Amino acid sequence: MAEGQETLEKSPLSSLEKSVEDEERRALLIPDFSDLPSIPRSAVESNFVRYYAVDFLKPAHDQYIYRHANGLCVIGLAPSHAALNEVGGVQSVDFNVGKSNRSELKVTGKRKRNAQHLQPDSALCYVCADGTYYTVRCCVKGSLLEVNDRLIKNPELLNLAADREGYIAIIMPKPTDWLKVKDSFLSYEDYTKLRHQVSGSSASNVC
Amino acid sequence: MADDARSIFSRAALSLPPSHVSLDLLSSGVCVRCIFRLFGIHGDFYSCPFLTGPGLNYFLKLQNGCQASISENGHGSFGIHKCSYTSEESDFDQKYCSICLGILQFPHDLYLGEGSSKENFSIDVFVEKIVESIKIANHQIDGFFLEVSIPPVIAANERSFWSYMKKKYDSEAWFKNKALYNQISLKDALRLSITESLEKTLSVKSGANSFHICLAYTNSEASLSLKNSLRKVQSSNRRRTEKENVVKVVDQCGNGQLDSREQLCSKSDAAILKELSSLDDHTFCDIFELPPKKASNSCKLMITCYRMPMFIGGRYLKFSRKVSQTLWIIDDERMGEASVEEIVGTPALEICRGDSYKFHAAGREDIDVRMLGSGRPFLVEVSNARCLPSMVDVVQMAVKINNSEKKYVMVRNLKVVGSEAWNLMRVGEAEKQKQYAALVWISRPLTDEDLQSISSVNNMEISQSTPIRVLHRRSPLERKRIIHWMKIEKIVGSSQFFLLHLCTQAGTYIKEFVHGDLGRTFPSIGSLLACRAEILQLDVTDVKMDVFI
Numbered sequence A: 001m002a003e004g005q006e007t008l009e010k011s012p013l014s015s016l017e018k019s020v021e022d023e024e025r026r027a028l029l030i031p032d033f034s035d036l037p038s039i040p041r042s043a044v045e046s047n048f049v050r051y052y053a054v055d056f057l058k059p060a061h062d063q064y065i066y067r068h069a070n071g072l073c074v075i076g077l078a079p080s081h082a083a084l085n086e087v088g089g090v091q092s093v094d095f096n097v098g099k100s101n102r103s104e105l106k107v108t109g110k111r112k113r114n115a116q117h118l119q120p121d122s123a124l125c126y127v128c129a130d131g132t133y134y135t136v137r138c139c140v141k142g143s144l145l146e147v148n149d150r151l152i153k154n155p156e157l158l159n160l161a162a163d164r165e166g167y168i169a170i171i172m173p174k175p176t177d178w179l180k181v182k183d184s185f186l187s188y189e190d191y192t193k194l195r196h197q198v199s200g201s202s203a204s205n206v207c
Numbered sequence B: 001m002a003d004d005a006r007s008i009f010s011r012a013a014l015s016l017p018p019s020h021v022s023l024d025l026l027s028s029g030v031c032v033r034c035i036f037r038l039f040g041i042h043g044d045f046y047s048c049p050f051l052t053g054p055g056l057n058y059f060l061k062l063q064n065g066c067q068a069s070i071s072e073n074g075h076g077s078f079g080i081h082k083c084s085y086t087s088e089e090s091d092f093d094q095k096y097c098s099i100c101l102g103i104l105q106f107p108h109d110l111y112l113g114e115g116s117s118k119e120n121f122s123i124d125v126f127v128e129k130i131v132e133s134i135k136i137a138n139h140q141i142d143g144f145f146l147e148v149s150i151p152p153v154i155a156a157n158e159r160s161f162w163s164y165m166k167k168k169y170d171s172e173a174w175f176k177n178k179a180l181y182n183q184i185s186l187k188d189a190l191r192l193s194i195t196e197s198l199e200k201t202l203s204v205k206s207g208a209n210s211f212h213i214c215l216a217y218t219n220s221e222a223s224l225s226l227k228n229s230l231r232k233v234q235s236s237n238r239r240r241t242e243k244e245n246v247v248k249v250v251d252q253c254g255n256g257q258l259d260s261r262e263q264l265c266s267k268s269d270a271a272i273l274k275e276l277s278s279l280d281d282h283t284f285c286d287i288f289e290l291p292p293k294k295a296s297n298s299c300k301l302m303i304t305c306y307r308m309p310m311f312i313g314g315r316y317l318k319f320s321r322k323v324s325q326t327l328w329i330i331d332d333e334r335m336g337e338a339s340v341e342e343i344v345g346t347p348a349l350e351i352c353r354g355d356s357y358k359f360h361a362a363g364r365e366d367i368d369v370r371m372l373g374s375g376r377p378f379l380v381e382v383s384n385a386r387c388l389p390s391m392v393d394v395v396q397m398a399v400k401i402n403n404s405e406k407k408y409v410m411v412r413n414l415k416v417v418g419s420e421a422w423n424l425m426r427v428g429e430a431e432k433q434k435q436y437a438a439l440v441w442i443s444r445p446l447t448d449e450d451l452q453s454i455s456s457v458n459n460m461e462i463s464q465s466t467p468i469r470v471l472h473r474r475s476p477l478e479r480k481r482i483i484h485w486m487k488i489e490k491i492v493g494s495s496q497f498f499l500l501h502l503c504t505q506a507g508t509y510i511k512e513f514v515h516g517d518l519g520r521t522f523p524s525i526g527s528l529l530a531c532r533a534e535i536l537q538l539d540v541t542d543v544k545m546d547v548f549i
Ligand SMILES: [Zn+2]
Pocket: B030, B031, B032, B033, B034, B035, B097, B098, B099, B100, B101, B102, B103, B104, B105
């Protein structure tokens, strides 16, 4: 018992040592400067592998497919997409693609009920730039989990940050479908070589 | 011995129905303890070792003998006990009670197997046997709770017994007061019979203890025949309701014979009891023998014991970004170097000498997020603990964890707690606030206005769509969350890196609140400061909850 009481007092986190502990915690929080990069990798760069579909069905219809480690794919317009390079950029986005309005179906539950099953050439939306309508395609076969309906009210997001807040949709492909289509896309390196684009994340964040 | 038995029988006789009824029951093969309990005899009779059929028979015979000698001159009640006498010899060849199937008779062959002396019935030996199996399991005990399970056929036997009584004695005066008989259940009668002796032998008291001694009685033969009887009712019901399809039904029964045996065996006891109680008296008397038929097979007894789950609770701190909260395995490969679950659970299992453990925590953090400050409340649930760890044991366990070489995890306020702590932790989880420190980078230099605008935040509501990183396994939802307060701590020598201290409602995804998750969390640090914001590190600095402080 005497031994037990001794260990009780020696307990490493007793209240007497609280202030010491607080200081130690502060020391833990302050990073070591030598470890910090001058510009850190963005969340998009570190969480996704970036793929590109260039001239998808039509010339200069370049799209990106950002694949997360969990298998989900974020679809959007690559910087070299014709619509982004028109004078005045994208002016409107319409998710009403004939048979269905992509922004109306609400997917629910862990099992993603109501998700539309789309083909690579299924239309996600139309973007209008300088009077021309461009069809944005799915690029991968899979379930449509969500579209970025903020683009309807704020199409400017596409001109400011097409690779972030201006994304078009999120698709969940089956692993086997992904493996089949994956090699038809360009890697980030091959894409920048081909299009001479530097697809750095845009500096502003407008919502 | 004879005097003891006589005094018990004469005291009990005051509560028993007239002796011709008891004799009738004895000759039907009902044991003394069942007669006692069905007529509501309470008290310490049950533990008495002399409660044997021949004993009660002898006693009643004596009593009746007196009555007979009195009545010989007058009324003709002779026939009744005459009848009892003649059937006596053959009746006691039957070893097991026709109602409890021997459970209240404590026959030795219940556990000694075939070939043991047939005449041995004893509570002491029974208790010894229980104590033996507990010793083998090697439990440290401070009391016990007696858990009894009996085959459903007992309920049928009891009902058959009362139906028989009603049929035969309804007209007799004593039976009108039947309602007075506050019968004792077989389980309680069993407890009354052995508890005192068990307490004495184990030197601990019985009660609502977390150490359970389980006596599980089964009788496969009787259960099977009960199920067959019930099946007869079912098929006759079906025949009644589907008269036009008689041929078909019969056919089905024929086909069903093979698998119905299995099917019925898997049916739970509760379902059988329910079915049994749903039978009306007429149907019941139709399919069951009155009184219950004599038992040639005793029940089989399984004695087991176990400790109800034990809980060791406290708070943990996690200092490593390579240690997950729970063991995390993908494709047979461990993610991270270790887990809090194992670091805390393994020593808990050791000091309790349990079978296994489960780890519960109030909320969770990602593997790359450290848990600092006051720590996160957790519970380790140890099943079937052989040891009851003392305060000293628990403190030593904490010291061992806290002084480990790698220092991945530390624990504080470690103690043995009741199972109610589990609920406390779950209830508190939704209401608690959490405090974080995030290392943030923004795409332009930090200004004094930024410091002000951030620190002016007071219970700001944000809207957060299920983050993309978990969207594959969680429901797509938009949730409102509260950011209670924020504070920027500048880092000397850097204009774009800073520490963001923030306190949020539980369930807020902090990483997404910083970088905005493609605009899916709004507002975010990026949108508030109108620039790109990235998060490099995250630490939980406080979990505000009133448990295990
Ligand atoms: Zn009995």
